[in-house]
Amino acid sequence: MNERKSWLIGPISAAADGTLYQQIVDRLKREVSEGRLKPGAPLPSFRALAKDLLVSVITVKRAYEELEREGIIYRRQGLGTFVAEQGRDRSREAKLNTAQGLFGQAAREAAEAGLKPAEILELAHKVIKGK
Amino acid sequence: MNNYAIEIRGLVKKYPRFQLGPLDLTVPHGAIYGLIGPNGAGKTTVIDLIFGMGRNDAGQIRVFGFDHRTDAVPLKRRAAYVSPDLNFQVWGKVGKAIRFVRGFYPGWDDAYCAGLMKAFHLSDNDSILTLSFGAKTKLSLLLALARRPEILILDEPTTGLDAVSKQQVFGELLKAVENGERTVLISSHGLSDIERFADHVGMIKNGMLLLEGRTDEIVDRYRLAEFFTNNGTGFQSREGLIILKQAENRWHALLDQKTGAHEWLQTHGAEQISLTRMTLEDLFVALVKEEEAE
Numbered sequence: 001m002n003e004r005k006s007w008l009i010g011p012i013s014a015a016a017d018g019t020l021y022q023q024i025v026d027r028l029k030r031e032v033s034e035g036r037l038k039p040g041a042p043l044p045s046f047r048a049l050a051k052d053l054l055v056s057v058i059t060v061k062r063a064y065e066e067l068e069r070e071g072i073i074y075r076r077q078g079l080g081t082f083v084a085e086q087g088r089d090r091s092r093e094a095k096l097n098t099a100q101g102l103f104g105q106a107a108r109e110a111a112e113a114g115l116k117p118a119e120i121l122e123l124a125h126k127v128i129k130g131k
Numbered sequence: 132m133n134n135y136a137i138e139i140r141g142l143v144k145k146y147p148r149f150q151l152g153p154l155d156l157t158v159p160h161g162a163i164y165g166l167i168g169p170n171g172a173g174k175t176t177v178i179d180l181i182f183g184m185g186r187n188d189a190g191q192i193r194v195f196g197f198d199h200r201t202d203a204v205p206l207k208r209r210a211a212y213v214s215p216d217l218n219f220q221v222w223g224k225v226g227k228a229i230r231f232v233r234g235f236y237p238g239w240d241d242a243y244c245a246g247l248m249k250a251f252h253l254s255d256n257d258s259i260l261t262l263s264f265g266a267k268t269k270l271s272l273l274l275a276l277a278r279r280p281e282i283l284i285l286d287e288p289t290t291g292l293d294a295v296s297k298q299q300v301f302g303e304l305l306k307a308v309e310n311g312e313r314t315v316l317i318s319s320h321g322l323s324d325i326e327r328f329a330d331h332v333g334m335i336k337n338g339m340l341l342l343e344g345r346t347d348e349i350v351d352r353y354r355l356a357e358f359f360t361n362n363g364t365g366f367q368s369r370e371g372l373i374i375l376k377q378a379e380n381r382w383h384a385l386l387d388q389k390t391g392a393h394e395w396l397q398t399h400g401a402e403q404i405s406l407t408r409m410t411l412e413d414l415f416v417a418l419v420k421e422e423e424a425e
Binding site: 014019020021047048050051054055056057058059062 | 161162163298301302305306308309310311323327328329330331345346347350408
């Protein structure tokens with residue numbers, strides 16, 4: 001039953017952006033924030049997910065630890081790992097924080113390239129429309 | 132009381148032109164451990180010594196607490212060995228080889244064996260002589276896995292395997308450790324595979340352990356540093372910093388972030404320092420090259 005769920009988040013690739021464990025974190029966050037993994041839903045054990053995604057157990061463990069720290073999932077000794085009640089909000093919050101950080105970085109780069117605030121906004125519009 | 136599946140302390144083996152060790156190595160329970168190193172580093176020597184092939188000159192090897200010399204029987208009951216050098220041709224057919232090996236191991240799992248046969252596309256009537264190199268490796272792995280050993284030791288199991296076969300092999304290894312009760316020690320040159328699948332790595336060179344630890348921590352720890360100098364400042368390798376290349380005022384170095392080498396560079400005339408993540412393979416090449424340059 002759990003095996004099917006992990007299918008949703010694969011495959012994990014060395015060619016994609018970010019380390020393998022970050023990819024797992026991002027994919028699971030997306031599952032949670034978009035509501036496909038609901039609060040209380042069980043996650044596969046990290047060994048089972050490692051087997052499905054063909055990555056080391058350590059990689060999945062680290063991803064789970066990070067998600068746990070962010071309050072998106074929780075572990076119950078002997079029972080397994082589950083999506084937290086506030087997982088969806090936390091997941092959105094974490095995404096917003098990341099987005100804000102990235103925008104900040106983009107703005108700094110643009111400023112260093114000599115763009116004025118209005119031009120930076122224009123650039124942002126272009127990027128968003130381009131998507 | 133023993134946290135390690137394999138614990139090697141002060142291991143020494145002397146040959147006329149090569150000495151292994153003194154070597155300390157620890158393989159945690161339930162892990163896939165990648166033993167890596169250039170050709171001739173001593174990987175196969177270590178594995179052979181674990182199984183009592185050759186006598187060590189000093190040191191200790193313990194597998195689940197069993198001494199490799201005085202407790203060779205219980206050790207071998209728990210450990211399985213896979214190498215491309217194993218030859219099963221004398222049995223003629225795959226089925227015959229399986230029936231023969233199966234007889235030695237009370238823990239043999241027929242259902243698992245049948246599953247592995249399917250996964251590896253092997254059948255009872257295949258003649259071993261005409262199997263491809265990759266299929267022979269898979270047979271060797273099957274014979275080891277179906278015993279359900281507590282520890283599986285593989286010497287270069289993926290050499291000569293195509294990408295699909297390699298993924299099958301690692302898939303089976305991950306399945307084998309899924310319940311957390313089995314341990315795998317694997318020596319390999321396929322560093323991108325090791326980086327992806329191994330929880331721990333140990334790197335040996337010239338018979339000595341260079342580094343050992345969790346794969347992710349090792350990869351996180353090192354960076355390729357590029358920096359510039361403008362007043363002819365010279366840099367030499369120092370703790371945490373290995374100079375790899377210099378062309379005029381541009382420098383490339385391997386940087387160990389744990390040692391404060393980055394801060395040291397910043398305060399000693401290096402400018403525009405940029406750090407780049409490295410793969411395990413990049414790190415391996417940088418570390419092995421350093422020795423050659425000395």
